[in-house]
Amino acid sequence: MLLIISFTIAFFIFLFFHTLFHQKLRYCNCEICHAYLTSSWRNDFVNLGDWYAHLLRRSPTSTIKVHVLNSVITANPSNVEHILKTRFHNYPKGKQFSVILGDLLGRGIFNSDGDTWRFQRKLASLELRSVSVRVFAHEIVKMEIETRLIPVLNSFSTEPGSVLDLQDVFRRFSFDTISKLSFGFDPNCLRFPFPTSEFAVAFDTASMLSAKRALAPFPLLWKVKRMFKIGSEKELKESINVINRLAGDLIKQRRLTGLTNKNNDLISRFMAVVAEDDDKYLRDIVVSFLLAGRDTVAAGLTGFFWLLTRHPKMENRIREELDRVMGPGFDSFTASCGEMREMHYLHAALYESMRLYPPVQFDSKFALKDDVLADGTRVTGGTRVTYHPYAMGRMIRIWGPDYEEFKPERWLDKEGKFRSESPVKYPIFQAGARVCVGKEMAIMEMKSIAVAMIRKFETRVKGPGSTETLRFAPGLTATVNGGLPVIIKVRKA
Numbered sequence: 197m198l199l200i201i202s203f204t205i206a207f208f209i210f211l212f213f214h215t216l217f218h219q220k221l222r223y224c225n226c227e228i229c230h231a232y233l234t235s236s237w238r239n240d241f242v243n244l245g246d247w248y249a250h251l252l253r254r255s256p257t258s259t260i261k262v263h264v265l266n267s268v269i270t271a272n273p274s275n276v277e278h279i280l281k282t283r284f285h286n287y288p289k290g291k292q293f294s295v296i297l298g299d300l301l302g303r304g305i306f307n308s309d310g311d312t313w314r315f316q317r318k319l320a321s322l323e324l325r326s327v328s329v330r331v332f333a334h335e336i337v338k339m340e341i342e343t344r345l346i347p348v349l350n351s352f353s354t355e356p357g358s359v360l361d362l363q364d365v366f367r368r369f370s371f372d373t374i375s376k377l378s379f380g381f382d383p384n385c386l387r388f389p390f391p392t393s394e395f396a397v398a399f400d401t402a403s404m405l406s407a408k409r410a411l412a413p414f415p416l417l418w419k420v421k422r423m424f425k426i427g428s429e430k431e432l433k434e435s436i437n438v439i440n441r442l443a444g445d446l447i448k449q450r451r452l453t454g455l456t457n458k459n460n461d462l463i464s465r466f467m468a469v470v471a472e473d474d475d476k477y478l479r480d481i482v483v484s485f486l487l488a489g490r491d492t493v494a495a496g497l498t499g500f501f502w503l504l505t506r507h508p509k510m511e512n513r514i515r516e517e518l519d520r521v522m523g524p525g526f527d528s529f530t531a532s533c534g535e536m537r538e539m540h541y542l543h544a545a546l547y548e549s550m551r552l553y554p555p556v557q558f559d560s561k562f563a564l565k566d567d568v569l570a571d572g573t574r575v576t577g578g579t580r581v582t583y584h585p586y587a588m589g590r591m592i593r594i595w596g597p598d599y600e601e602f603k604p605e606r607w608l609d610k611e612g613k614f615r616s617e618s619p620v621k622y623p624i625f626q627a628g629a630r631v632c633v634g635k636e637m638a639i640m641e642m643k644s645i646a647v648a649m650i651r652k653f654e655t656r657v658k659g660p661g662s663t664e665t666l667r668f669a670p671g672l673t674a675t676v677n678g679g680l681p682v683i684i685k686v687r688k689a
Contacts, residue, residue, distance in 0.1 A: 216663050224263035232262055242667050244411075245557050249587035255572040258591060264413045267580040269558075271587040272595065274570035277620040279561060279581055281628035282570075289313075293333060295411045297425025297672075299436055300402045303477060304484030305306060314630065316481060319349065321633045322463050329377075330533075333637050334375050337644045338530050344386040345369055345527065349653055350529075351388055353684045359658050361679035362501055364390070366494035371396055374489030375642065378482050379446045380461035384623070398438035399486065403672045406433040410560070411670065443479045488634060491673035492555035493641050498680050499553025500546055500646065502666060503602045505657045505682070509603060510545060511650060517541045518651050526651040526687060540614040544607035545624075546642055547614075551595070555664065557586035574639050574659045585623050586674075594621055654685040 224230075228251065243246040246268060251260050258272040270276070288309040301307035307317040307370060323329050345365070352360045368679045370384035370394070375383050385393050405428050409418050421429040445598045450463055463482055470478055504511050521538045522528055531539070558580040566577045592599050595606070609615045619627035625635045632638070649655060658681045669677040 205412070206638075226236075226263065228260060228262055229264045233264060233391075236406065237511075242665060244592075245584070245586040245668070246665075247585055248558075249590040252584065252587045253591060257573060257595060259571055259573050260548060260567065261573075262572075264578065266578070267560075267582060268569075268573060268575055269584055269587075270573070270580045271584050271594075272569075272571050273592050273618070273621045275573070276583045276588075276623050276627065278570040279583060280620065280623070280626060280630065283567060286312070286564050286567055286627055287561035288564065290564075292562050292578070294581065295413075295562060297406050300512060301437075301484055301487070302480030304480040306484050306487065307480075316484075317630075317633065319466065319469065319495060320462075322635050323462060323587060324637055327682045329641075333373075333377055333642060334533055336373050337641050340369055340373050341530055341648045342643060343361050344372070346648065346652065348386060349386050349669070349684050351688065353653065353686045358679045358683070360684055361498040362655070362682045363494065363498045363676055363680040366497045367396070367490065369645065370490045370493040370641070371486075374486055374493075375573075376461070376542070378462045378485050378489065380450065380464065381446050394438055395442045397398075398435040398442075400671075400675075401556040402439060403487065404670055404675075405429075405435070407670045407672050431523065440479060442477060443482060447478050448477050457461055461517065461518075476661040485634075487672065488632075489638070490505065491671075493638055495553075495555035495674040496550055496638070496642055497645060498676055499551040499555075499666065499674070500642070501649075501655060502657060502671065502676075502680055503549050503650070504545070504650075505554065506657055507602055510602070513604075514539075514542050514545060514646075514650055522647075531647045533640065536640065536647070539643065539647070541604060542643060542646060543614045543639075544604040546639070546646065547607050547624075548602060548604045549622050551622065551641075553674060554585040554589065556624075557668070558582050558584045559623075559626065571650045583623060588621075588623070652687060654687055656684050656685075657681065657684050 218298065218684070231247075232663070237247040241250065248260075249271070252258050252271040256615060257270075259268065259270040261268050270279075289307060290309070294307055297307045301328055303312050305313060305320065308316070349360075368390065371385050372383060375381050383395065385391065385396060408428065409415070412418055412507060418429060421427045422433075426431060447463065447467075448469065463478065466478060468483055470481075504514075517539055518531075519525075521535050522531060536542075560580050562579055563575045563577055563579045565577045567577060569581075588594060590599055601670065607614055607617075616622075619625065619631065625632035667668045667677040669675045
């Protein structure tokens with residue numbers, strides 16, 4: 197036993213110096229790299245994204261290099277267009293990215309390229325844009341609001357001083373809905389007292405630890421920990437085992453129950469075209485949809501309600517719009533798809549909140565070959581190239597001197613109708629060939645929840661979160677550290 201321990205320690209020492217030696221060419225003591233390695237940026241900024249936004253605003257091209265990460269980071273719309281459209285084939289997710297997220301996402305749509313990606317995207321696009329699936333999704337969301345969300349909020353509103361973590365509520369809501377849509381399975385997370393979902397906990401842990409891999413300046417270190425199954429990599433492995441077991445059980449159950457024309461859930465539709473013995477591939481597909489459908493919707497709503505509680509005038513304008521579209525009063529708190537299409541100010545407010553607090557704060561690709569970005573930045577093959585929506589929402593060059601303001605009006609034309617912006621200027625849903633196929637469904641879910649809560653309840657943030665900026669925890673999507681504690685009150689007639 198002592199011999200094994202001694203060997204392990206010696207091996208770690210060898211790998212440590214081996215890593216330093218082979219990465220010495222990337223070592224840099226410039227201001228940016230020094231601040232990243234020492235975390236001294238924390239002295240002035242609460243979030244890594246805020247520091248990046250500061251650096252990108254100072255850069256003449258809105259682009260910086262972090263040499264120790266072998267990374268180029270940009271907030272330049274011309275570069276975004278270059279990466280996602282003009283030179284799309286030179287900027288795939290890449291093998292490096294697949295290694296980082298491979299244990300969690302496998303060959304899922306967000307971690308694949310080439311034929312694998314095209315197959316999933318084509319099928320997902322056909323299904324998510326079909327009328328039957330959209331109707332099915334709206335029914336699921338409406339049912340979840342009426343039978344779970346409203347009763348939960350009512351119960352908290354009747355207890356004076358009772359505090360509710362709204363971020364947790366949104367995550368439970370979206371986990372229920374995406375599970376029903378993807379699996380035909382109801383985890384029943386949004387019921388009081390809130391149950392602990394083994395699947396959801398494992399998913400959160402795996403997402404956080406996978407994101408930390410991407411931030412590591414020396415990837416070999418986490419690879420060594422994975423090899424020896426220790427520390428964070430042991431925890432990641434255990435979480436992924438839980439995900440694999442539960443996803444496998446659900447796929448097996450769906451195969452046993454059989455597929456019929458009445459099965460509208462996505463797993464049934466994918467199973468109809470995926471080989472019967474490739475359950476691992478099915479698992480990867482569904483886990484990717486869970487990540488997109490659960491975490492992004494919850495993140496978007498968390499930022500939206502935090503901003504709304506700080507801007508009561510905007511909240512009142514949304515209520516006026518709801519009264520105009522749905523009729524006065526608030527006994528009716530769920531809107532039809534037709535009614536939601538008439539809610540231009542609410543739509544603008546949601547887009548404005550995601551400008552400031554995008555559900556996915558950055559997205560990375562890896563350059564296949566040497567290239568020159570639109571702003572003249574040289575990129576060598578193998579470099580990670582990241583466009584940063586969080587920083588882009590804070591650029592005076594893109595949004596003007598009032599970029600820090602929550603201003604839904606910037607999304608409305610002179611007639612008060614919603615007016616979209618170029619996706620390369622606002623890449624919240626990506627752009628080009630990889631533009632999000634679930635965009636319309638996500639907006640429908642967010643608007644449905646916003647309508648119900650704004651129409652029926654008064655929501656106010658409790659504690660430090662009401663005055664300070666949001667602080668984010670590491671993750672593949674934006675997660676507010678400590679949640680969003682609020683006090684809920686039923687509106688008086």
